[in-house]
Amino acid sequence: MTTLILGGTGKTGRRVAQRVDNARIASRTTGFDLGDPSSWASALDGVTAVYLVEPDLQAGPRLPRFVTEAVAAGARRLVLLSAPRAGEEGHPLHAAERAVRDSGVGWTILHPNWFAQNFSEGPWAQELRDGVLTLPTGDGRAPFIDAEDIAEVAAAAVTDDRHDGEVYELTGPRAVGFGEAVALIARATGREIRYADVDPEAFIERQTAYGVPENVARLLTGLLTDLRDGRGADLEDGVERALGRPPRAFEDFVAVTFRPAA
Incomplete structure (x- = not known):
């Protein structure tokens, strides 16, 4: 194959x-x-x-x-x-x-659901390196899914026909607030990092100032404000159905990915 x-x-x-x-x-x-x-x-x-x-x-x-x-x-x-x-x-x-x-x-x-790796790859990672993660998510929470789990499910599905016809909803084992997530990363790295909530329209303006098309900025902001409004925090069993084990915890992702600052 x-x-x-x-x-x-x-x-x-x-x-x-x-x-x-x-x-x-x-x-x-x-x-x-x-x-x-x-x-x-x-x-x-x-x-x-x-x-x-x-x-x-x-x-x-x-x-x-x-x-x-x-x-x-x-x-x-x-x-x-x-x-x-x-x-x-x-x-x-x-x-x-x-x-x-x-x-x-x-x-x-x-x-x-939202990738745990958003904190280590892409724009969130740069903001964390700068010391402040600013998002329009308020006190919203997300059951961040480790991309390693997504890849393991995908690899199983492309090689084994027992997954044919399945729709797997993939989440982590619990919903984590953004403030808590940043605090866990700060503790792991030994650096001062904080999370700051921002008004959705201000977030859109900042994205467009960076060159993001306005329709894309509004789509992303809408997804983030869904979390602010309490949507998207439900836990699903897709990883366990596909692999026969629970998904990796966000704390485990942090421990493997982030190291103390030199």
Whole structure:
């Protein structure tokens, strides 16, 4: 079996690739571009399974077309990294989910909650290094899911047909407040780091000042303010159903990822 890993250098993709034999990484570093259909055929040649990721939620319905091409090229198993509520009309990943479900081959859909790795990779990590994490989340909490768990579920799904037809809602074992999360990281690193709540409109203005398109900034802010309003904190059993074990605790993620400052 050869498994094509979209986003093979990203948060989950590179971790899936480490767990799958005969993984083929599809990224711009390997000449693949999801926005350029002319680059698809060579990536799909001989592929039997595909891990699907859409890195740009504003890119339009290119993933459904890619699903069609993948199945035509011989892929017989699809695993889609999606998002909670993506099954609803109007969600940017709704068409991708429909395409995977209607593909005629084995499929699995993953709905991960907020990644624990947001604190160690990406813009949250830079803010933590600067000493203040500023988000419009108030006292909201999230059951952060370790990307290692997501990758382990994805690797199982692309290699074992017992996961066919499953939609796995993936969360950590408990909901953690942002203030608590930052305090745990500060204690692990031995540095002074704090969490600051910010007004949603001020957060949007700051994102657009950094060059983020306004529609993207509003989408992200809406997801964060959902947490402020108490939504998105429910625990799910997807990791345990898929792997037969509980998900990793946020405290374990912190202990492995963060080290005392030199």
